[in-house]
Amino acid sequence: MNRIVLASSSPRRRELLAEAGVAFEIIVSPAEEIHDAAIPLEQLCEENARLKAAAVAAEHPEAIVIGADTLVYIDGEPLGKPADLEQARQTLKKLSGREHVVCTGVAICGPKGRISTFHDLTQVIFHPIDDEVIDRYFSVANPLDKAGAYGIQEHGDLLVEGIRGEFDNVMGLPTRKVLEALKVAAGEIGHDPA
């Protein structure tokens, strides 16, 4: 039976995959992400996911390896993880009262060297927010390890008015699509992942 490995340090991805009923282990990928604004976001997040998964798959060729990358864009501008709370505040002000896009790319490396990549897009609409709301948000949630300086799953209702698309995808993993892709990968080797 092939092992399933999640090549990620993200606690959110771990939680989502576990909730989906998949038995897996974690091996954090040593791969460096690419940040190149000239590459379209859909392509960039898939490429980063592929780099993360491939680096772990190279060491564990018998496993099915999952890598992912979540990017947040507004007006074509990427919003990374903030370096400090002041940068997080500036990022949240950019998102205030507006719609932005969250794109998560996923790569699944199969044991025969096959790699499938895909992505999912979710539109997120923010309430108009001021410094008071941002302060309240910072008192209950940590914006620092998250692309876009917020976690929709962590008191997201303070900031988020609504979404179009999948909630899981904003959190870091489009679970439904991942399960479908795992079934395909498992079918190729005759093993049911969930």
Ligand SMILES: Cc1cn([C@H]2C[C@H](O)[C@@H](COP(=O)(O)OP(=O)(O)OP(=O)(O)O)O2)c(=O)[nH]c1=O
């Ligand atoms: C927008 C948003 C992002 N995030 C998180 C998901 C990801 O963990 C993170 C985006 O950074 P990523 O670079 O995609 O992932 P990571 O560095 O946390 O983990 P790894 O590369 O090892 O897989 O932001 C949320 O938790 N909630 C949100 O609402």
